[in-house]
Amino acid sequence: MDSVQFKKYYTTVKNFLLGPKNKEFLIFLFFFFVSAAFWLLQSLNETFDVELKVPLKLENVPSDVVITSDLPSDLNVMVRDKGTVLVRYIYGTEQVPVRVDYKDYDKGNASGRVSVTLLDVQKKVQAQLLSSTRIVSLKPDTLEFFFNKGARKKVPVKLAGVVETSPEYYLQRVEFTPDSVEVLAPSAILDTITEAFITPVYFSDLSANEKTISMLRPVRGAKFIPDQVEMNVMIDLYTEKTVEVPVFGVNFPGSKDLRTFPSKVKVTFRVGMSRFKEITADDFVLAVTYEELMKNRSPKIQLHLKSMPSGVSNVRIDPSEVDYLIEQVQEENE
Known part of the structure; x- marks a missing residue:
């Protein structure tokens, strides 16, 4: 220009x-x-209340000590002063961390739980503030940490929450990798922990396998290693299968035998595709007891499964009742 x-x-x-x-x-x-x-x-120039975040750090922890539940990372400090001062806290330099020295609280505490004196922490916070600033409150109002000097054990990982599939599918299994984790905690807490639960999950109307990373639900005073696992939700598609199962007589005297018409009936059931070939007629037992027949006043007897394999559902028997005859068996010496 x-x-x-x-x-x-x-x-x-x-x-x-x-x-x-x-x-x-x-x-x-x-x-x-x-x-x-x-x-x-x-x-x-007027007086206000403002909440400040002040970092909190635990220092000088010995190498043979494992902190299983640490102090909170920040303190919420409510302070009161004139606006001109509070602006400096809010928009000025970051707050210096309040440091808690482990050695100050190492009194040979066998329980593994240490309570930090709130008054000591408040004095350290006040030292960073101007003399005109007054601390109104500190949160959390209870400060504690837990430590461990070797006590540990392995516990299995368990599901927490709800897993639901769409109607034509069923939940086959839920696998965790790893399936167990190590837990470190003071002895009094360690004795009460028998399982490690994941943070609750909620799946609905699943129609495909689901794989996700799940955090373990925290336990105050305990530390899980690792603190997260891979969860694999495996589902399967339902299908129907029919097998022919013979009817047996049970508890019959040696001189008597049961004959049914027909001698075999069809058993139809719902099963996952992955187990379709695995389930056979031998996995079902259709048995009629001699005591049942003695009480029966009908020429037909109602059939019931005495046992069936796990993982099958919607089981139907056709026909559900059969004609029967109690035969006299001729002894060999006769």
Whole structure:
């Protein structure tokens, strides 16, 4: 832009801003900002309460000590002072961490639980603040940490939550990798832990296998290694299968035998595709006891399964009742 163009541009802007209407608007803006600045100064001279986050750190932990539940990473400190001071805390430099020295609390505590004196922490926070600033409250109001000096054991990982499939599928199994984890905790806490539960999961209407990383549900005072596992939810598609199962007589005297018509019945059931070939007629038992028949007053007997394999459902027997005959068996010596 040459000097002629710049001068022309400058003249246009000046004429626009200093026009009758725009001049009044500029005067209004000037007094508006003056009023706002005056109001802000007045407000900052008043007293307010503000919550500050102050980092909290545990230091000088011996190498043979494992902290199984640490102190909170931050303290929520409610402070009271004039606005001009609080602005410095909010927009100034970050708060210096409050340091808790492990050695100050190592009293040979066999329980593995240490309570940190809140008053000591408050004094350290106050030392970072101006003398005019007053601490109104500290949260959390209970500070404690747990440690361990070797006590540990392995516990199995367990499912927590709900896993539901769509109607044509069923839950085959849930696998965890690893399927067990190591837990470290003070002895009193360690004795009460027999399982490690994942944080609750909620799956509904599943129609495919699901794989995800699940965190273990925290236990106060305990530390899980690792603290997360891979969860593999495996589902299978239902199908129907029919087998022919013979009817047996049970508890019959040696001289008597059971004959049914028909001698075999069809058993139809629902089973997962992965077990379709695995389930056979031999896995079902259709038995009629001699005592049942003695009480029966009908020429037919109702059939019931005495045993069936796990993993099958919607079992149907056809026919569900059969004609029967109790035969007299001829002894060999006769």
